[in-house]
Amino acid sequence: MHTRRRTALASTLALLAVPVLAACSGSAEDDVRAAAEAFLTAWAGGDTHAAADATTDPAAATALLDRTAADLPGATLHTDLGDVAVDDGAATVDWTATWDLAAAPDWSYPATLRLREADEGWDVVAEPTLVHPELGAGQHLVLQRELPERAAITDADGSPLFTPTEVVDVGVDPAQVTDLPALAAALSAATGVAAEEIVADVQAASPGQFVPVITLRRPDFEAIRAQVYDLPGAVFPTATRLLAPTARFASALLGRVGPATAEVLDETTEDGVPTYAAGDQLGLSGLQRAYQQQLTGTPGFTVSVASTDQATGDAGRQVAAVAPVPGTPIRTPLVRAVQDAADAAVATQPLPTHLVVVRPGTGEVLAVSSNEAAAAGNALTGRYPPGSSMKVVTATALLGAGALTPQTPVPCPGTFVVDGREFENADQFDLGTVPFTEAFAQSCNTTFMQQALQLPDDALAAAAASYGVGTDWRLPVDVFSGSVPADSTGTTKAADAIGQGQVLMSPAQLALVAAGVASGTPAVPVEVVGADPAGPTPTGPSQQVLDALRPMMRQVVLSGTATALADRGEVYGKTGTAEYGSNTPPDAHGWFAGYRLGGPQGDGTTGDIAFAVLVEGGQTSRLAVDVTDAFLGDLG
Template sequence: MRNQRGSGSGSRGSAVRRATVVAGGAVLLLGPLVAGCSADPSDEVRQAAQAFLEDWSGGDADAAAGRTTDPAATTALLQQTAEDLPDATLTADVGDVAVTDDGATVDWSATWDLAAAPDWSYDAALSLTEGDEGWQVVSAPTVVHPELGEGQHLALTRSLAERAPITDATGAALFAETEVVNVGVDPALVTDLPALAAGLSAATGIAAEQIAADVQAAPEGQFVPVITLRRPDFEAIRAQVFDLPGAVFPTSTRLLAPTSRFGLALLGRVGDATQEVIEETAGEDGAPRYAAGDSLGLSGLQRAYQEQLTGTPGFSVAVVSTDAATGDTGRVVGSADPVAGTPVQTPLVPELQNAADAAVGGQPLATHLVVVRPGTGELLAVSSNEAANPAHALSGQFPPGSSMKTMTATALLSAGTVTPQTPVPCPGTTVVDGREFENEDQFDLGTVPMTEAFAESCNTTFIQQALTLPDDALTQAAASYGVGTDWQLPVDVFSGDVPSASAGTTKAADAIGQGEVLMSPAQMALVAAGIASGTPAAPVEVVGAPPAGTAPAGPGQAVLDQLRPMMREVVLTGTATGLADRGEVFGKTGTAEFGTNTPPDSHGWFMGYRLGGPQGDIAFCVLVEAGQSSKVAVDVADAFLAALG
């Protein structure tokens, strides 16, 4: 790293008696001139010193040592220095040359690019003597550093400042140093590996085969990690594992969010640096900024804002005794303090996040809940339960089912082909290009107002009406809420996909959220927020960050004034009456078929918003993967709103 120079100490050699000094390329003669003296030797001295330093800095320690008075001792010295400063590279600049009757001195400056630490620079001097083979560097520990003596070597220590916090909407830190228990195996204590692996597997869920293989492959005396648990989680399995011969439980601390799932998809995790992360954060020249053992962000915002949160490493280099038994901790000859990072503020609201976590936590199936602030696009909560891949909350791609009807209705209302009061047929089935589409259990409402068809989620109505629209009408309606936008965010949000060239049966399926339409829970929450506020907004993951994109235009106030009462009716009389007593809630349910089973499996959706609750207006979306119906998603939404009051 060359973004910061460490301090160092050193000395410059000085000429004694009569000397020739070369400075800045000019030759200055100091002292009286003697007639008939030999040619100026300064250039030869400079060339000898330069050759030694070029070989050393170029990584050829043997060649460099061969230019000294004691090649064997110098080889050992340079090899020791390479071990002391692992992966460091040296840049050497030759300065003044002084030649005396007794020899010569060459001043030089060293700059060490300490891998994953700031540069360390100091001034030094080489002593040279003239022998039969010309000028040679005098072998001595001071070749490496002016304060290095016999029986000593350098000791490099890196350090990171305390990681800057990721905060909630109020600026309160969301991560804290937390005690963890590292459940693992000491191979030397194992008496029955299959039994040990089976016992640990039963308690932790880690495959017994994997545990046994890791233990068998471990070098002698090495701790074999199985899983790291927060203290309460370890206490829950303590009785199962504590007395297993070979199992050991060293403790440490880690920077953790309040709970293991708290905003996980957005916030990410902090842990020991992986090679992938180290390479990802390398400088433009490929030099690493961080090293193995550093605590770094491994995912989410913790990874996306790595440099801002981690800051710049510091270092110290000390001269210490080669004999560790002396206990000589040495003296510091170079150092740079670590530079702390700066916080990253999110719009997360812990009260909403905790309520969302509790709501999804009650489901055995993979479940997600994303909460957005209407009018701003701020992500207030991003929640997934233990059964779920947390990334699906933001970047998952799922057919949205009938929750898509909010956008199909937007297209119909925008085109003026229907109003909420328009009588529309809702037969049990309808056929498009030879393919039959049906309502759930083929319910048949006859002819009803559009609002009722929407509230009861009549597929056949929306298919028949959507087929009268231009082929790109659904795409344009969805785009008015930001669907299909290439959001530029630190943590990706899939903005959805509504193809613009659909026709026939594909167009019919798209109108009810099947076919080729795909959405993420986060984007559906943004759609709900746009309907609630009338001013759709780009998503916001970090307060003060550049906009993720241009704010969507929205469908217009006239359309929203018609759509909102239709969504309210879903809660009052339609498919989401389970939310009728949770305040002024508006929404749309969805059941989205997927897979090849007969009958097909289905995801359960609910997207909507609540006005005027204790936390203000909020929009949200629930997805229960393979929930089979929208009812389970409504139940999650009910638990969420109930927790908020």
């Protein structure tokens, strides 16, 4: 052995003892370092068998390393060798372990390997301390991740909009099912989830796997308890989730929190390292997802040493801890009273209905509402023909061109032919020749087609752009800013002028158009207070155009197509009916876009608001006006 050879040389060659000892000691240290490095490299590389073979007891080492891998799931080990000491067939190697823990901060600690000289070199001593210096016989590591409490999303007043709420996960235990079709039919009748989906999910599940059907707030579950509770195979575990005041409360904007999906986890991975883990409660949509890391914060962890024998009741001794770092809240401009009034208003309709409210001059989104029948996201990102609500933009173009004033006499025939295609007013009403204001108030399609055909082809697009239509808003939650072509001609141009043709809008963008008229300074939409501007500020129409357009929009309410709103304060607006589809007669959406100054009596109690209402398939604008009436009446 090296030590025996050094002793022999020292006794026979005294003059050369010192240099020979130095050289041989260096060789031994190199051998020890190489052995330690080989062990750690194999372990860090995931080859526990190769690492174990480099120890004094491969079987014990294999069990120890495999248990450590199970104790630290998904973790990656990085090593850094330090000092080496050799003494008469024994050696120690200092090293630093750095564990890249899955979905938790790194964990580093100093440790020491003991090695023994063997016939073929050096072996690492197989003992618990090779994993951690405080690990003893019959013990293992216990890692616990901890997420901080999720930071709040607040309303404009700073009140949190999400609170911990008890929910019931209605689901199926396949092992307890006696009649799957009957169970699926009963659950479907109670929850609205398609029976065929339930059957397919249960059939695809592994034995013992919980199959979720729907998650309900406790009051909603109690309403169906009698229908489902005794069904063989139905199970009802409970949990606590962060929820908004109601299931539909500004859901398109706020989003929701739930167990992390693979897609969401992938979004939060940095340089291939996951920030969060399956089962974590994360933002799945809306602002909750857009501000994921700011709201969620950074996980922390504790590591304890505990007995492998669970019967001992050993709770463990903590050897490391990193406190979780709380997230920081975000404040939205949502106003609870406005959102509640909007939710109540859309709930009056059985058809899919949306209502978006913004603050004129600031672009702050005060409410985003969709009823149960609607796809909530369409309030912000839906693409719909705006119908005669587009006449606000068309009137802006006509007034801006100097071709008309509100008092200019214009013809309003019942029908109008463009390139062989006949267009008509509702029920072909014919007003004869009337002031432009009257044609606007009564929503005369033929007037607007005739006049728009005299404009340059890009005039409608330019007028729309002055309100922000077509802008690529850079928002945390997408808003479709609308689309108005700049090159339409003939029948398409005529149809564009009345919000048909190729023109598309979202309820949110149409509310921003109305807000631009109200304030005279169209604003960039604001979803989060203090966020960077979502795009360039629209230029807005001239003051001369605004002075002409506002009284026209007021006349719609006083004597035109929205007189039902005449008692709701100082309301301005424009109705719209937008045909779509291929049915005969065609189906149509109903719109109302407008604004109100001050409170119901102009007393400023609620401030200026602008809004757009869409009733999908409403056929006329009447239902949209009814929703607006309910909204303003409830808001007060």
